[in-house]
Amino acid sequence: MGESIWLFEQKQAFQARTRREI
Secondary structure (H helix, E strand, O other): OHHHHHHHHHHHHHHHHHHHHO
């Protein structure tokens, strides 16, 4: 469970960063 939440946060942060760059 902990890993899933961590991965989810990482994915969300990555997408947010990518959108900001673009």
